[in-house]
Amino acid sequence: MSVIDKIHQDRFDTPKTPFALDIEDLSNFEYDMQHCIKCKGCYWVDHTYMPGMENAVRCPSNLWKEFDSYGAFGKMRIGLHLLNGELEWSDHLLELIYADPLCGACDVGCKRNLDLETGLTLEALRVKAVQDGAGPMPGQKKVIANIRETGNIYGASASRHSWMTEEIRVAEKADTVYFPGCLSSYQKKELAQSTAMLLNRSGIDFMLLPEESCCGNVAFSVGDIAAAREIAMKNVEKMRNTGAKTLVVSCAECYRMWKVDYPKLLKIRTADLGFEVKHIIEAAHDAWQEGKLSLRNPVNLQITYHDSCGVSRLCDDWEPYEGERGWMGTIEPGLTRRRGRQGLYQITRELLENIPGLELKEMQRTRENALCCAGGRGTSFDFPELSAFSATERLREAESTGAEVLVTACPWCVSNFDSVKPEEDPFEIADIAQILLKAAGQEGGTV
Amino acid sequence: MELIRDLAAISGMANVLSEPEQLKPYLSDLSLVPEGWAQAAVCPANAEEVSRIVKYCGENHLPVVPVSSAVHLYGSSIPKQGGVIVDLKRMNQIHEIDLVNRCVRFDAGVTWKQLTEALAEKGMRVIMPLAPWGNRSVATDHLEREVTTSTVYDYGEPMQSVEVVFPNGDIFRTGSASVHGYPNTPARGANPAGPGLDFYRLLQNAQGTFGIVTWMSLKIQSIPKIDKVYFAPLQSIDYGMDFLYRILPRRIGQECVILNRRDLAELLADSPEEYESNLKIVPEWTLVLVVSGLLRRPEEKIAYEDHFLQDVIQSEFPDIRLSTGLKGIRGADRRMLRILRQPWQNESVYWKYYGDSGCQDLFFITKPEKAEYFVDTVKAFLEGSGFDCRQLGAYLQPIEHNRACQVQFSFHYNRFNPEACRQVDELSFQTAKLCREQGGYFTRPYGRLAEYLYDGAAGYRSALKRVKNIFDPENIMNPGNLCF
Amino acid sequence: MSIQKDAYEIIRTIVGDSNITDDPADCIGYRSGPGGYENGTGYDRVMTKLPGAIVMPDTTEQIQQIMKVCARYGVPYVPYSTGFYGPRSHPHVDSALIIDLKRMRGFEIDAKHYYIVVEPGVIYSQIQQICMEHGAYVVVGGGGAQTSAVANLLNDGWSPLSYRIGLPQRRILGLEMVMPDGEILRMGSLSDGEDPFWGEGIGPDLRGILRGYTGLLGCLGICTKMAIKTLPFQPVTPEPQGISPDTSLKLPEKRVKWLNFTMPDLESIQKAHIELGNAEVGGAITKVPLFWRAIAKAEDKEDFWRIWLKETEESVKNFCIVRIMLIGYTSEEQFDYDYRVLSDIMEELGGIERRTKPSDESWFKNADSAGMWLMTGSYVSVDYIMDSYTQAFKQGVSYMELKDRYTPPLMPDFKDLGWFQGCEMGHLGYFEFLMYWDQREDTSGVDQFYVETSKMNIENGYYTSLLSAHQPMMLTGPKYGPNYHEWILKLKEEFDPEWMCHPPVPLAHDEFVRRSPWMKEVCTWDPPEDLPYPERWKDK
Structure with a gap:
């Protein structure tokens, strides 16, 4: 008889409760909400890395507004009351739930020591808001409608491929699909251009998705699962139909969406997508290691690097889970928790540090401790003050390193930082593709 | 009645x-x-x-x-x-010397002489103030927060539990001695804190106004196996303090004091004549530092401390000249060690009375970097007031790695001369005022100084009186002291 | 239900619209449980209430004004810095105001004189980093680096790094309190000047009323500023390394090192503590519960139980590890000396050095305390004790035996003795007993065990830190002092006669026992029918 069985036999009497890592049912996270210990590991920078009085916090929502309810630890408590029908939806409650970029800082912070699914709980709260008819927020609803009508978040009728230039070589058919995402396709076209040119320089033939449309990040992030699932199914099918083996993205939101949230929506593993999802950082790193991409052109800049959430805390492979929770909260079968270990920290720095003339000055909040700019996941549409606040705070930190350029890996970050940076400030914002392209000997942006 | x-x-x-x-x-x-x-x-x-x-x-x-x-x-x-x-x-028993937990419990009437001798028999000692009277109560000195000469222990004070009779007559034990059944309990009284409130803090420097302490438990240390007493004449107190800022946080030394000519001359004397002779020899200011080897590998401990001192002196403080001797005074190091580890031995004359029959001490806490400023300021004031500064003893006691420092001035006078008494009384009071105005923090308000100090801390006084009123609503415990 | 309406409006004008709320969702966000320190107990369920409102002041003057308004309009309040300490730092009565101090983030350092001055919103990891950059360190309490230093020192804060300085209150220098009547009381050198560098006096030391050992949990006002001693360290700042969850501080090998020794038995561990203190070397010494090591090794909860359930009483009893930190405060030469002395001691005692990581995962900067909840989901330290080594080790055995009777619902720990460490260079022995359970079980046994430990301490003559508000005062009061509780209640009566500050602390645990039917069987003392605090706070 096993020890646990013997103990069960003696006196412990915990019932087994089925649950799944399924955000469509908030009750799946009842245990997590009940066991948040209010240690604020979700709020503070990892204490081992705590830099001091400044740059101490990595939760943008709770930095913006300081009541506990704005932090994950507050929302876990609120979630329980919502689950038990003890709280009515209100404008303020919607703000608590939606004024949050779902950046994953709380999830990684909590999982430093515990097994609680803080990030999934916050996602589930949004799903519940939509299920209850309270969410999403008005701006977000409009975006979802735009996607439905035009296939992009802007409701734009122009072609998604208008970012392309003559010098960019696009294949009819290739093993790699490049997916630029809405923001790069329509607004920050130079980012899509730089990425495409970098792929060309790396000798990576790529094609575009036929009838390409939005990845559905906003729909998913705000809890409109039905809309998000519909988009996911269509996009995955399109991708599979190309026969390509790899999908390359240049947007950290798209990256997370394709790699993690599509499998989540389709209830499959990341490995079962049928293709690999890579950010341009990964594609470039592979090419560089294989000798196909040379980064020998000096780039005489002092830069700092912002680890966008989608390529850091949020990108661990997804695996669906169903099981039972029983004695002392243990689950059967076991589960490998997603603790943010797969963030693209090391390879990014390897690339940057290898570029001659480039000096990387790290911010104090770096890698999994990065402060999200709060521009993504639908936040900026309804909480522009939060997005502006967090971007301003992060920009301050970036400039305090003494660097000249802030480099990041997501057009949402670039756009958000650009929007708060005073015009007269000579400090520049750039995407990593632009820097890598420059190091590869080609101009591709404003840097 | x-x-x-x-x-x-x-x-x-x-x-x-x-x-x-x-x-x-x-x-x-x-x-x-x-x-x-x-x-x-x-x-x-x-x-x-x-x-x-x-x-x-x-x-x-x-x-x-x-x-x-x-x-x-x-x-x-x-x-x-x-x-x-x-x-x-009559309450003068040493109840227990616990060598495992390194503490000693003894009555309030136990004197320094009695305690140090009993501890020495067991190879132990208690950290102590500078050369206390042999027949003075050990408990009283620690209750009064007499600053000790040891700078190396992070925990600061050695006081642990006490037994106290409160003003309502209750016999109460503080700290971990408060357990029911003490002392026949596993609790040894080693912890001064609690129960509930930190009563021991209310008793410290209470001057008997919160109750009568009947016994006390103190931490004890082993007597070092080897000691080296260093003397260093100081051309400037600031320079000496800078040196101490450098070495004391590195946990160098056991005891460390800085004394002016008068104080050192008296301490190292066995007689008034010797004192007079010492006055001509000792420097104006002297740093005394004891480096000790403890129970295990004592030579190696001395060695690393010496090496550190040598490195620092060579590279940063070339004007510090540490020597185990004091020119002109034979066996100065052995004498100094005795002074620092034992109560004053001369039963006929206490060291402060070699030169004059009276001595009024004035002491306060400050930051070490201000010590020289206070010395200069006080000297200037006293000279301007007609006081002969040769009558002034001065003793600087670094505290806990030199995070702070006690500055003590001793006004020597003829206590059989009423005019001298009156003059010193007034001068020391005015000096205290001056030092306080310059930032000196007086933690121990005695005599007429008390009212003045509490006037400057009215909020504290008000709260203190309210707390006193809880313990002693009739104000029977030593009224007329502090602000009561 | 919010707080009194007029009071709310007045306070709103004091702090501004964005720093006060009575929104129901916000109030729920401040709820104590159901998870967290000492949550998942009857005390949490029975005693805690949702706050009526929350206010976030950022100056002492605002706090004064708020407290005066509360006094005038009868609004009970609870000071709150992080809320981590569980139900005891959350409201116990309806319509209470939480005064959230997180915006009080003032920080200064005087590196030369080894002290810092902080406000309640500053946490230990922030302090530790700055201190280490200035050649100093602080003791981060076992509660974790995420705790407010002010709150932790007013309450209790121990770690193996307490080895040299010991009692948390020794670290408190000058400070500033706003008393329940709204008046400011400054203590230490702050009572007579602007620099809080010294803590004593003037005359009797009123810091004695701060900490009702353990703490008075804010029931005597609010501390708004505190100077705290730092300790001289060594000159190399340890660097962080690793990616979450595997982060740690890389220790400078020739100046700071943890060493683990396997010892023949518990007695030799006790002797190691004693000998290290006698030799006056080292920076920390501790014997941790074996299951903490399993937590450190485990990838997750399931992994923990896979590891832990391989143990038996025999294996736990035989696995005696003592963990010692050496710090080269003076020099590398001194570090080497300490190591040789330690080696001598270990040779005498039969200790065998084990391979030890050259890093610190737990004690300098981090919040490994959060890992306490990994095993079962609920945790509280049921006692922390500071007296002598001889008491500590004896007490561990008593706890272990008592705990056995309450397992389940307590976690099976195969009679592990708990956490020991040495403090004040061996003059004090520290022992902490931690209990773990699953709050989804019947937790009456947890509540009962908590009080039974208090009775066990009394019966056996053990001293404990968990007096005052932590255990029924009517039980412990007559037995310690004796009658320490009378003085606490008189103090409370004097400074807060209406019990506006965190009612009904310090009688909260007595009240809990009174209200909870499952506590009747353990209530073997004779509490008064009517507890002596104002009627207005009593649950009708």
């Missing part, structure tokens, strides 16, 4: 003093606080008798003035409003 009879019923007639000649020693002390008068003095044998005495006094609205030993320095044991002196001299 028949006071003498009633007191005798508690402690026995032989232990009640009421004749003027018997009471005389209690009515004044070595300070300049004016004489007081008491109705009687009683010498109880134990805490139960103390309790009964205190209750009796409470019922009869009589002040209680606790006294633990024969030597009183600051005027707090002089009755201010009459009353009954409770002399704890």
Whole structure:
């Protein structure tokens, strides 16, 4: 008889409760909400890395507004009351739930020591808001409608491929699909251009998705699962139909969406997508290691690097889970928790540090401790003050390193930082593709 | 009320003093606080008798003035409003020396001489203030927060639990001795904190106004196996303090003091004549640093400390000249070690009275970097007031790795000359005011200084009085001291 | 239900619209449980209430004004810095105001004189980093680096790094309190000047009323500023390394090192503590519960139980590890000396050095305390004790035996003795007993065990830190002092006669026992029918 069985036999009497890592049912996270210990590991920078009085916090929502309810630890408590029908939806409650970029800082912070699914709980709260008819927020609803009508978040009728230039070589058919995402396709076209040119320089033939449309990040992030699932199914099918083996993205939101949230929506593993999802950082790193991409052109800049959430805390492979929770909260079968270990920290720095003339000055909040700019996941549409606040705070930190350029890996970050940076400030914002392209000997942006 | 009879019923007639000649020693002390008068003095044998005495006094609205030993320095044991002196001299047992947990429990009447000798027999010692009187109460000195000469222990004070008779007569034990059944318990009284409130803090420097401590537990240390006493003449106090800022946080040394000529000359003397001779020899300022090897590998400990000192001196403080001798004074190092580890040995003359018959001490806490400023400021003030600064002793005591420093000035005078007494009393008071205005923090308000200091800390005084009122609503415990 | 309406409006004008709320969702966000320190107990369920409102002041003056308004309009309040300490730092009565101090983030350092001055919103990891950059360190309490230093020191804060300095209150220098009547009380050198560098006096030391050992949990006002001692360290700042969850501080090998020794038995561990203190070397010494090591090794909860359930009483009893930190405060030469002395001691005692990581995962900067909840989901330290080594080790055995009777619902720990460490260079022995359970079980046994430990301490003559508000005062009061509780209640009566500050602390645990039917069987003392605090706070 096993020890646990013997103990069960003696006196412990915990019932087994089925649950799944399924955000469509908030009750799946009842245990997590009940066991948040209010240690604020979700709020503070990892204490081992705590830099001091400044740059101490990595939760943008709770930095913006300081009541506990704005932090994950507050929302876990609120979630329980919502689950038990003890709280009515209100404008303020919607703000608590939606004024949050779902950046994953709380999830990684909590999982430093515990097994609680803080990030999934916050996602589930949004799903519940939509299920209850309270969410999403008005701006977000409009975006979802735009996607439905035009296939992009802007409701734009122009072609998604208008970012392309003559010098960019696009294949009819290739093993790699490049997916630029809405923001790069329509607004920050130079980012899509730089990425495409970098792929060309790396000798990576790529094609575009036929009838390409939005990845559905906003729909998913705000809890409109039905809309998000519909988009996911269509996009995955399109991708599979190309026969390509790899999908390359240049947007950290798209990256997370394709790699993690599509499998989540389709209830499959990341490995079962049928293709690999890579950010341009990964594609470039592979090419560089294989000798196909040379980064020998000096780039005489002092830069700092912002680890966008989608390529850091949020990108661990997804695996669906169903099981039972029983004695002392243990689950059967076991589960490998997603603790943010797969963030693209090391390879990014390897690339940057290898570029001659480039000096990387790290911010104090770096890698999994990065402060999200709060521009993504639908936040900026309804909480522009939060997005502006967090971007301003992060920009301050970036400039305090003494660097000249802030480099990041997501057009949402670039756009958000650009929007708060005073015009007269000579400090520049750039995407990593632009820097890598420059190091590869080609101009591709404003840097 | 028949006071003498009633007191005798508690402690026995032989232990009640009421004749003027018997009471005389209690009515004044070595300070300049004016004489007081008491109705009687009683010498109880134990805490139960103390309790009964205190209750009796409470019922009869009589002040209680606790006294633990024969030597009183600051005027707090002089009755201010009459009353009954409770002399704890019969309570002079050393109850237990616990070598495993390194603590000693002893009565309030135990003297430095008694305690240090008993501990030495077991190879132990207690960190102590500078050269205390041999027949002064150890408990009193630690209650009064006399600053110790040791700078190396992070925990600072050695005081642990105490037993106290509160003004309502309750016998109470503080800290971990508060357990039911103590001392026959696993709890050894090693922790001063609690129970509930940190009562011990209220008793510190209370000057008997919150109760009568009947016994105390103290931490003890092993006697080092090897000691090296270094002397270094200081051309400038600032320079010496900078040196200490550098070395004391590195946990160098056991004891460390800085003394002016007068104080050092007196300390190293066995007689008034020797004192006079020393005055001509010792430097104006001297740093004394004891480096010790402890129980294990003592030579190696001395070695690493010496190496560190040498490196620092060579590279950063070339003007510090450490020497194990003091020119002109034979065996200065051995004498100094005795002084620092034992109470004052000369039973006929205490070191502060070699030059003059009276000594008024003034002390306060500051940051070490301000010590020289205070010395210069005080000297200038005194000289301007016509005081001969050769009569001024000065002692700087670094505290806990030199995070702070006690500055002590000793005004030497002829206590048989009323005019001299009056002058020193006024001068020391004015000096205190000056130092306070310049940022010196006076933690121990004795005599007339108390009112002045509390005037400057009115908020604190107000709260303190409220707390006092909880413990002693009738204000019977040593009234007229502090702000009570 | 919010707080009194007029009071709310007045306070709103004091702090501004964005710093006060009575929104129901916000109030729920401040709820104590159901998870967290001492949550998942009857005390949490029975005693805690949702706050009526929350206010976030950022100056002492605002706090004063708020407290005066509360006094005038009868609004009970609870000071709150992180809320981590569980139900005891959350409201116990309806319509209470939480005064959230997180915006009080003032920080200064005087590196030369080894102290810092902080406000309640500053946490230990922030302090530690700055201190280490200045050649100093602080003791981060076992509660974790995420705790407010002010709150932790007013309450209790121990770690193996307490080895040299010991009692948390020794670290408190000058400070500033706003008393329940709204008046400011400054203590230490702050009572007579602007620099809080020294803590004593003037005369009797009123810091004695701060900590009702353990703490008075804010029931005597609010501390708004505190100077705290730092300790001289060594000159190399340890660097962080690793990616979450595997982060740690890389220790400078020639100056700071943890060493683990396997010892023959518990007695030799006790002797190691004693000998290290006698030798006056080292920076920390501790014997941790074996299951903490399993937590450190485990990838997750399931992994923990896979590891832990391989143990038996025999294996736990035989696995005696003592963990010692050496710090080269003076020099590398001194570090080497300490190591040789330690080696001598270990040779005498039969200790065998084990391979030890050259890093610190737990004690300098981090919040490994959060890992306490990994095993079962609920945790509280049922006692922390500071007296002597001889008491500590004896007490561990008593706890272990008592705990056995309450397992389940307590976690099976195969009679592990708990956490020991040495403090004040061996003059004090520290022992902490931690209990773990699953709050989804019947937790009456947890509540009962908590009080039974208090009775066990009394019966056996053990001293404990968990007096005052932590255990029924009517039980412990007569037995310690004796009658320490009378003085606490008199103090409370004097400074807060209406019990506006965090009612009904310090009688909260007595009240809990009174209200909870499952506590009747353990209530073997004689509490008064009517507890002595104002009627207005009593649950009708």
